[in-house]
Amino acid sequence: MRRGRVSVVRGRQRHVEWRLRDLLRAVAVLTVLLIVLAVLLWREETHIAGPVDVIDGDTLRLADGRPLRLEGLDAPEIDQFCERPSGTYACGRAARRALFRLVAGANVTCVAHGRDRYDRLLGRCRAGEVDIGASLVAAGWAVANGRYRVEEAAARTAGRGLWQGSFERPADWRARH
Structure with a gap:
């Protein structure tokens, strides 16, 4: 028991x-x-306002020298070339010029959300009331990367910017170079 x-x-x-x-x-x-x-x-959120310099088609340099990568898009690299019916052109430089035109003389404000793998600030910016990323993609000088799909579809349909001919997606171009 x-x-x-x-x-x-x-x-x-x-x-x-x-x-x-x-x-x-x-x-x-x-x-x-x-x-x-x-x-x-x-996510680290930083509000930034002031003058910026353009590094390439999707990267700005802030007044304090820090680079900021525009979130939600990918533009051709500065040395990248693309094709259009009239021949080869420097689409990376064209994308840079498009970004320069958007920010030149504008009141640029950005909200940065952390950093990318290259330790650049990552964020969304506005030139006055204009969303810079949406404008670049809508004009066809950048492809959507997680955001701006509607703008990319409109640019592709209208044959604007990169979509006027053939190009290698910037991520694929970087991988090869």
């Missing part, structure tokens, strides 16, 4: 230990998930 009672007590003890172990595992998993969620949701 005693023997049966001891095994019941030990069984209950093991059951409590398993439940405690399962609870601790659940708390650990939940903690890790909360940390991951916090990292994904928390």
Whole structure:
């Protein structure tokens, strides 16, 4: 009799230990998930206003010297060439000129959300009331990269900018060069 009672007590003890172990595992998993969620949701947000210089078709240099990569688009690299019916042209330089025209003399404001893999600020900018990224993509001098899909479709349909001929997507061009 005693023997049966001891095994019941030990069984209950093991059951409590398993439940405690399962609870601790659940708390650990939940903690890790909360940390991951916090990292994904928390983004450094910096508001910037002032004069900018144009580095290339999708990158600005702020007054303090920091580069800022425009979010949601990808423009041809400065040394990239594209094709149009009249022949080869320097589409990377054309994209840079398009960005320069947008920001020249304008009141540029940006909201930066963290950094890209090259440690550049990453954000969206406006020249006055105009969304710079949307304008570049709508004019056909950049392709949508997670944002501005409607603007890209309109530029492609109208044959504006890069869409007036053939080109290699900037990411593919970078990968080859």
